[in-house]
Amino acid sequence: MLWTTKYRPKNFKEVLGNTKAKDEISDWIDAWLIGQHPKPLLLVGPPGTGKTTLAHLVADEFADFIELNASDKRSYDILLRTVGEASASGSLFNQGLKLIILDEVDGIHGTDDRGGIRAISKIIKEGQNPLIMIANDPYSKRIKSLKSKCQVINIRKIHTNSIVALLKRICIKEGIEFEEHVLRTLAKQSKGDLRSAINDLETMARGKDTITSQDLEIISQKDEIRNIFDSVRGVLKSKNPQHIKEAMRVEANPAFILELITENIPREYEKKHEIEQAYEMVSQADTYLGRAFQTRNYGYWKYSYDLMSLGVALSKDETYKKFARYTNSSVYTLLSKSRAKRDLKDRVADKIGEKTHTSRKVAKEQFPYLEMMFQINDLARELADYFNLDDSEVKVFRSRKIPKKKKSKKSTGANKDKNSKKPSNQVKKVKSVEKIKKDTTNKKDETKRKSKADTSEKSTKKSDKSYGKRLAKKDKTAIDKSDDDTDNLDSKKNGDKQTSLFNF
Amino acid sequence: MNGPWVEKYRPQTLDEVVGQDHIIQRLKRYIEEGSMPNLMFTGPAGVGKTTTALALAKSVLGEYWRQNFLELNASDARGIDTVRKDIKNFCRLKPIGAPFRLIFLDEVDNMTKDAQHALRREMEMYTKTSSFILSCNYSSKIIDPIQSRCAIFRFTPVKGHQIIKRLEKIAESENIKTNPGALESIVYFAEGDMRRAVNILQASSTIEKEITEESVYEVVSKAKPRDVRKIINKALEGNFMEARDQLREVMVVQGTSGEDMITQIYQEVSKMAMEGLIEEHVYVDLIENIGKFDFRIREGSNPRIQLEALLTKFLLKNKQ
Structure with missing residues (x-):
């Protein structure tokens, strides 16, 4: 027991x-x-x-x-x-x-x-x-x-003295010899958690008849696996390098610790320059994590650890005397919330990547354009066919289902044959419904065209006002002229942008 | 079933490939000789690396190119082990009806260094029967031993007039009208990326029968990551938490890539500077920072954390 x-x-x-x-x-x-x-x-x-x-x-x-x-x-x-x-x-x-x-x-x-x-x-x-x-x-x-x-x-934490007294009683009942300071250290380490104090005592003393300070080592090793939030608190609450190094002794993925520290920086720090400085440290720590991963040279981790802990800790002017509520990163909540949606997108991107010889990532970069193409029913149908997308997958690109294909002139013959097995009045009904549909769609098209004309008028007016677009035109002419000799479009364009900026 | 125009009008032969003339000429010599070293295609997106590899495979492998050609993506979700197993299984067999077998491995720069070393061994093991074409955006991310085993071809961004010529051809085949300024604005936004150019063209064609500058603008602005201006403004107001939440929403939930985000932030900041919303020296300072974080993202760090750090730079810029 x-x-x-x-x-x-x-x-x-x-x-x-x-x-x-x-x-x-x-x-x-x-x-x-x-x-x-x-x-x-x-x-x-x-x-x-x-x-x-x-x-x-x-x-x-x-x-x-x-x-x-x-x-x-x-x-x-x-x-x-x-x-x-x-x-x-x-x-x-x-x-x-x-x-x-x-x-x-x-x-x-x-x-x-x-x-x-x-x-x-x-x-x-x-x-x-x-x-x-x-x-x-x-x-x-x-x-x-x-x-x-x-x-x-x-229910409050149990006082150290009470814990020591209880540990003593247990030792006596179990017939274990003890040094009082060992029990006291145990009690202190438990930080008011009686259960863990008893557990620790049992780990040290089970099957033995005496415990000494040497046995404490087993426990202190176990102590390394500390609550990760204690580490976060240590970093954000302290400016003492020793405390901070101590606090960082956790067994957790460095990217995860970094994420939690990052999440809570603005919850603890209030001054803008502190947040900025702390984030600079976080950014550098993250860069080293990336390097470590890419080169498989995990020696970079030590820099990352120091930057995310000491670097962040020393970014504050003074320690805050307040209670800040630390939380897990909202990124994880967002990730789990959006998982179904992201999985769907991945699936679609894989299907598209297969057909267009691209990776998932590059396929996704084409999503915005595909979204626009999918607004046209005929094109949407064709693309969905081509990429082999089912109805749920099409939803990535358009909210409405793609309507069934309208009967074209060629296919009506075949359809008539099928329909002829049914009573003839039904066929008529179907036809008349079709007529009505056609009429309405025609009207809709007309109104659409009108509204489009309106919007395009508006947009031309807008474009005159917009500096960005004017700039774009400037750049275009620049590229036009230099088409034959440009090896690097980007640098040219950026150069143009800079000069046009300072013209203002 | 034609698929999108990027597929429908993908060049099928080397001669059709646009804008990489010097590369095509050298590749044709390999075909004449009937043998080929390992190749590495490097260059930005949408300049024809995959298209060239496919066209090359068809002409060098002849009638049975499909049986002797393996296309793999190194950043494939299935993991690098599967990729390597596929390569092994493929290379073990002798070429059928072709001089050798050809493996096209895309996005090699997304492989870790360890995986690249393993790949190197495989490239050596099957030299007698197989040839590799590796493709990547940055050759600097490829380990030296691989680079030294490949003939390296550097693809350049496709030039404006060449993009226009191609777009005109597509427009003609599709029977759509283009207004003179429209194609030029597509060229501007495509930045030498033919895939993007063709996608913009097709998306624009869904807006109106005749493609105009306005329809191109509409497409491009729709394709941009949303809410970037809002996020910047929140940060400028000093409301970091809200700015950060919105950034996370856009990146995590909507899945916008770090590169797209930082490009858009650069563009918005430039625009704001020109609208007089940001002072010149602040602008220069911000650009310095945007560049810094862009570099860190490309180096392989976590784009979201880097962008959050970039947002904090805006916090101090508002004197109010």
């Missing part, structure tokens, strides 16, 4: 710290037991402080309980079915109350657990049963709407 389970508190008294929270929870239980219906509880606090333990102790006071956590899929339906049923059935028999525990509610996933928060709100409204929710992150957007409907109880 894991020590964390073995030494899990058996009653409220044994739970370390958080006296006030415990009292509030006891009052809440009492209220239920005398028939009141107080608001649900929301336990919020960092990991390893006893939230789940408390919830399970509460469960002992009720007849039964049901628990869901992050590993269960929590979409709207599933939540309502399992939890909703539980809360309804409990009230039916009225034989004692069934407690509902929802662990890690801030971990309810945006798309996978569609409507999860909505379902919880519904359960809160209807449910006749006691409900306890647990969350790590007090600032999570996901639980914002829940907070007002709950009694929020903050």
Whole structure:
């Protein structure tokens, strides 16, 4: 049995710290037991402080309980079915109350657990049963709407002294000899996370009868895998090179760390020149990552690490004394949101690349032009045929489906034959519908032509006003003259642009 | 089924290839001799590298060119291992009805150095039966051992009058009228890229029966990355977060490439300078920075991060 389970508190008294929270929870239980219906509880606090333990102790006071956590899929339906049923059935028999525990509610996933928060709100409204929710992150957007409907109880980190005392007790019970400073170091390292302190102690001491400071080394190695956000915080909050180097000791892909630091620079730094300077460092760090990847010379990574950490850290004038909420990069959210769309585009680009002897990238560069070509029905049909695109793939280029081909003069004969098997009046109907369609399309065409004429008039007027276009004309004449001897169009053109710019 | 004009009017023989005369002449000599070293075609996009390779394959391999020709893209999504397996399987077999087998490998500059070294070995292994044509935008990104094993042909941007001649021919075959200024403006925007020129021509033809300068402008402005001016303005106002969010939307969701973005930023900044919205010395300073980040992007860094860094340069430019 894991020590964390073995030494899990058996009653409220044994739970370390958080006296006030415990009292509030006891009052809440009492209220239920005398028939009141107080608001649900929301336990919020960092990991390893006893939230789940408390919830399970509460469960002992009720007849039964049901628990869901992050590993269960929590979409709207599933939540309502399992939890909703539980809360309804409990009230039916009225034989004692069934407690509902929802662990890690801030971990309810945006798309996978569609409507999860909505379902919880519904359960809160209807449910006749006691409900306890647990969350790590007090600032999570996901639980914002829940907070007002709950009694929020903050569970704080456990004091180092309390942790040391508990570790001592465990050592004595397990018959392990110890040096007090070792336990103290362990406790400090855990940063108020009792669970991890016990786990660390178990790693060091299992199967032995004495622990010394040497054993701490095992733990300090493990410490390297620190929360990546601690690294980000270290970089953005500090100007002390040693702290920063320490903070960067994480095992993560450097591109990912860079992305997270980059994301949070403007959340921490407020002055424009700081943001600019920090981004310059980020840009250089990224350039070294690119070089490392291209040349397979990963020696470049060290420069990248220093630039993204120390470089960014020293870009601020002074450290900010404020709480900034750090987030994951919005790029990842955008990527996952747009994935279906991007996959579709890739598929289409591959099909086009196959026919036009181009890579996916070059094929995509032609998309804007293809989009315009696809606006013409006949051409769209032809191109879709040529590239072998199905209806869903055509949507990359036009929102409407391509209408079925109008019957041309040649094909009407064949169609007549087919139609002749049907009753003749239907054929007539079809024909007359066609006529109407033709009429309307003709009219539409006329109006279109008119409107186009209008717009082209407008655009000529516009073009006179536009400097850009005037410039373009200038350049064109320049190229015209120098057609025969230009080897490098670009330099000529740019030269022209520069001079024309300074003419103004 | 003709496909888009870029395919329909792709030159089928070496003589039809436009604007690379000196290269074509040398290639024809290989055909006369019936043997060919490994070739490397370098040059910007849309100047005829692939077209030349295809045309060359047809004339040097003759009737059975399809059976003896393998076209691969090095930046193919299937990964470089698959590409190499394909090469091996292809080269193991003897040429059928042709003097040798021909492998056309496009976008070699997108291969990592390791993959290039592996490719080098394969090029040596099959010299008796096969010949390689490698194609890339920048020959500087190709390792020296490969370069030294290839006859290098540098393709240049297609000249304006040559593009016009080709466009006129297409217009004639397609029975569409072009207004005199229209083709010249296509040339301006194509920047020596024939593929882009033909695409603009066809897209313009969908707007009106007669292609005018205005329809060309309309096409070009539609094809540009959107919202660039908005993003620049947000940054100039000092609202970095919003500018960054919009940039990410355009690049991540709409999938606009870093190169397209930076070109457009350059153009917008130039335009703003001429409209008097940006002072001269600020303009020069911004251009310096745009160039710097453009270089870093081309060197293979993450275009989005580089462009975000470029946006921060705008933050300090507004005195208000």
